[in-house]
Amino acid sequence: MNTLRLPVLFLLLCAVAQAALKVATYNVENYTLANRMVDGVYRESYPKPENERVALTQVIGAIAPDVLAVQEMGTKSYLDEFQRELKAAGQDYPHTVVLDGPDANRHVAVLSKVPFKEVKPHADVPFTYFDQPAKVRRGALEVIIATDQGDVSIFVVHLKSKYTERKDDPESLLQRSLEAEAVRDLVLTRFPDPAQAKFLVVGDWNDTRSTRPVRALQKRGDLVVGELVRAADSRGHLWTHFFRREDQYSRIDYLMVSPGLKSHVVGNRATIHDGPGTVDASDHRPVWLTLDVQPKAGR
Numbered sequence: 455m456n457t458l459r460l461p462v463l464f465l466l467l468c469a470v471a472q473a474a475l476k477v478a479t480y481n482v483e484n485y486t487l488a489n490r491m492v493d494g495v496y497r498e499s500y501p502k503p504e505n506e507r508v509a510l511t512q513v514i515g516a517i518a519p520d521v522l523a524v525q526e527m528g529t530k531s532y533l534d535e536f537q538r539e540l541k542a543a544g545q546d547y548p549h550t551v552v553l554d555g556p557d558a559n560r561h562v563a564v565l566s567k568v569p570f571k572e573v574k575p576h577a578d579v580p581f582t583y584f585d586q587p588a589k590v591r592r593g594a595l596e597v598i599i600a601t602d603q604g605d606v607s608i609f610v611v612h613l614k615s616k617y618t619e620r621k622d623d624p625e626s627l628l629q630r631s632l633e634a635e636a637v638r639d640l641v642l643t644r645f646p647d648p649a650q651a652k653f654l655v656v657g658d659w660n661d662t663r664s665t666r667p668v669r670a671l672q673k674r675g676d677l678v679v680g681e682l683v684r685a686a687d688s689r690g691h692l693w694t695h696f697f698r699r700e701d702q703y704s705r706i707d708y709l710m711v712s713p714g715l716k717s718h719v720v721g722n723r724a725t726i727h728d729g730p731g732t733v734d735a736s737d738h739r740p741v742w743l744t745l746d747v748q749p750k751a752g753r
Contacts, residue, residue: 474720475568475601475749477608478519478742479656479707481695482510482735485536486528486559505734510536511543512731517742518545520567520749521599525592525612525658527552527563537565553577553610555593562595562610562657568749571600574644581636583629584622590633594640601747603718607644607653611637613660613667627667630660634667638679645712648679652715655680658695658707658738671710680710685724685741694726694739707741720744 483506484490487499514522527533533552540547547565555561555577564570574597579590592612599606613633616625623629637655645651661667663682672680686692693703709724716722724743732739 473602473746473748475521475599475606475745475747476517476519476742477521477523477654477656477709477745478514478517478740479523479525479610479658479709480514480736480740481525481612481658481707481738482527482536483737484526484560485510485524486526486532488559506736507536507539509731509733509735511539511545513727513729513735513740514540515543515545516729516731517727517740519742521597521608522547522565523595523608523610523656524563524565525560525610527561528559529554529561533561533563533565540565551575551595551597553593553595555591556589557591560592560612562592562612564595564597564608564610566597566599568599569751570597571605571750572598574598576640579633579636579640581632583632588629588632590636594637596644600750601745602750603747604652606715606745606747607651609637609641609653609655611655611657611659611671613637613658615660627661627665631666631670634659634670638671638674641679642674642677648677649713651712652718653680653712654715655710656708656741660706662704662706663708668708678713680712681716683709683711683719683722683724683743685709685726685743687726687728687739689728691728692726694741696737698737707738709741709743715745718745718747720746 549566552563576594595610614630618626694707
């Protein structure tokens, strides 16, 4: 090879390497005050233990996403603490936002290495539940990233858990389904033609892929809203959540892409992270993908 061409080749390779946006979703398990077991002792309203926070930074450092969508975050002060700890561990996320939704304790949030073109906090996402007005408990947080392929919207969603005291809605299936439908309709209000739109819907949906909530987010009638990106860990395992009380593993965390964005998913796949620290950091495992788009600098 002509040695004079090496600098040109190097620049081309760098350009290709930079033309990417890595997006991850992660339920960080009660990064706030919560009742929990700490060193075998039950604690009420106790912050996330230091060993779990250290493990979180280890996991996120190994993935190094450009955009990190998180669930079960506390208020802004907790997000600020999380941001500082990540920066101290070598992952600087100067752009952050947390959504203040109807749930006062657990929030969705985004940390980003690239600037947001716009933030749309959808805190008031209504639906009707047993003939009564209700709202999606954690809302839906939308951040918009400007790229060389057009704007990419990322919706962060954390649907209702299966915990409930209502006997008329076992495991909150109806409530979670109605939340999913409300979020889907919100997305379609923003993007009536998903085939021409570039967006992701990511987060903890608290249900498995064949259930009504997960199906509802993907389609309305015959209209395809999005498609779940297939994901596996380094061993081919598919689970993202470990339910300690029942010794149960399941896949409830997802990255869904619009038809208009699907072709930009590198390898048409996502990765479930299973590296060191994952077991200690959270009862969930993060899921990430790479888009072959180049974020634009500045707002």
